[in-house]
Amino acid sequence: MVSNFAQAHDKISSVKCGPGHSLAISERGRAYSWGEGFRGKLGLGYSASAGICPNQHFPKQMTKNIYDDEQPEEERDVITHADCGQSISLMLKNNGELHISGKLELLHLRHNDFKKFSKPNRVNEKVHITNLAVGTDHYLMQDEKKLLWVCGENLQGTLGTNDGKNRVVPAQNAFFDKKRIVDFACGNGFSIVIAETFEMSEEQEKLYFKSGQKTSISDLGNNGRTSVPLVASKMHIQTSKPQISQQGDEKHVPQDLRR
Secondary structure, three states: OHHHHHHHOOOEEEEEEOOOEEEEEEOOOOEEEEEOOHHHOOOOOOEOOOOEOOOEEEEEEOHHHOOOOOOOHHHOOOEEEEEEOOOEEEEEEOOOOEEEEEOOOOOOOOOOOHHHHOOOEEEOOOOOEEEEEEOOOEEEEEEOOOOEEEEEOOOOOOOOOOOOOOEEEEEEOHHHOOEEEEEEEEOOOOEEEEEEEOOOOHHHHHHHOOOOOOOOHHHOHHHHOOOOOOOOOEEEEEEOOOEEOOOOOEEOOOEEOOO
């Protein structure tokens, strides 16, 4: 279905599948969605007459709801990444803007929500996002300062914040503040983050975590005069799945999976 659609309209370069719906990104930076329209996750609007967000059987462009129609297409910021969960879709633009359509399952769906959540809405306008991952009812994202943000269902420690509290808006996970995040992914009720631990001097910390600083980790060794990674670097694979202690208490903190 996607290949026939691409031949007639726009060449598809990547695709993501969620529980009940799919997203595709074209080479021109457009996003398309199709599948189940529940909770407005397709980002295509809703039917006022029917009072629902209808299903979409074939890919339909959703990014037109993000752009200013008066702005020339060649000047528009393009979609570089998209991912989908149980009832949400997220799209990341090349300028760091993150947009979400749909509503998390943990949030009560009210009768007048369709109009707002059935079209993409900007997430945290003050944060420039560089990467994201979406699980069943939660998502992780990383900003240009290399900080990890978490949002969504957290009753089973999915977000790794050590409190088991849901996050209805993105919040920082301070556990990874001084770790170099290599990659991360989300599943059904759990998250995995690959992070690299390293030692830094106070001057290197200021440089690495400076607001808007884009210097890579390899530039920080020996005051930035060498491309050799910082000393004492160790690779860790972290998961936020809770660990049961001997007393039976759940530890909602990231656990080291190395054996």
